[in-house]
Amino acid sequence: MERTDHSFLNQATADEASRIFKALADPTRIKILYLLSQEECSVGHITEVLEMTQSAVSHQLSTLRKLRLVKYRREGSTLYYSYDDEHVITILQQVLTHINCK
Amino acid sequence: MERTDHSFLNQATADEASRIFKALADPTRIKILYLLSQEECSVGHITEVLEMTQSAVSHQLSTLRKLRLVKYRREGSTLYYSYDDEHVITILQQVLTHINCK
DNA sequence: TTAACATATGAGCATATGTTCATATATGTA
DNA sequence: TACATATATGAACATATGCTCATATGTTAA
Structure with a gap:
């Protein structure tokens, strides 16, 4: 059987998807x-x-900014x-x- | 102002969501x-x-199984x-x- | 200018993650 | 039984991640 295009993702697409999921892969x-999906917030x-240190929050904001x-x-x-x-927020909400439906 | 329930996620929910996103946070x-979303596959x-070693694939399958x-x-x-x-596959497809729409 | 406040950032550290290498386990076949 | 094939697994290792601590930067007010 020939290798068909529909059967695998190219590396770039997989990497980009992973980049998005990585961003969401932390509770903080x-x-x-x-x-932020509900309201604009100051640091x-x-x-x-979140009851966390200012530094921890700021570091995570830096990550999200990048x-x-x-x-x-x-x-x-x-x-x-x-x-x-918007898209990432939509994914998060889904x-x-x-989770809350279970 | 009182702390209202709508303004933050409890730790358990955030952890559970993070668990799902972590699973998707790797290109492999x-x-x-x-x-697998397209067809049942042997290892x-x-x-x-994927052009990867059998061991690497098997380890990742183990992760996905857990x-x-x-x-x-x-x-x-x-x-x-x-x-x-099914839900995780849906999220991945979205x-x-x-990404491919961009 | 000095002090206070709000936020950012770099270094260091402990833990998590993904792969490789070697080897174990399970199944089929001679 | 002995061997080949298919897959799993443990250890080791390099890299990534998220936090803390100390300190820097930017803004406002006295």
Whole structure:
């Protein structure tokens, strides 16, 4: 049998999909994205809600920023973050819905 | 303001979601699941298509088995694997479709 | 300018992850 | 039984990940 194109993914596509799933593969980032799916939030607010250190939250925001999943605007010394990738939010919501349906 | 339930995810839900995304956060597992989304496959077939060692594939199948994302049946000395979680396959397909749409 | 506040960032560390290599197990066949 | 084939598994290793701690940067107000 010939190797047919439909039977496998090329590396680039698999890598790109993996990149997206990796972004969601951490509870902290999931909580952050879930928060941001509901409202724009300051770093301080996220830190309070998640009950984590400011540094840990900021590092994760940095990760999400590099992945272009969040963006921010400045107001004085406060940074307000919001999500920047509708598709990823949709995927997250589907998985969360599925979990809560069980 | 009171802390309201809608504003954050409980740890258990975030962990469970992260567990699902972690399973998909590797290119090899993505390729395997994509293959299995199309047809039941023997380990040998997967190994050939992915051009990886038998051991590497088998380890990943073990991971997917533990996560209950795949199942298998035996036919002689050959094991045929197939997917065992419709929802995860759906999520994977959505992400792949999204990537190819860009 | 100085101090206080909000946030970011680098180094270090412990743990998790994915592969390879060697070997074990299970099945079929001579 | 002995051997070949198909697959699984344990150990080892390199790399990635997520956090903490200390400190840097940017902004506002006195």
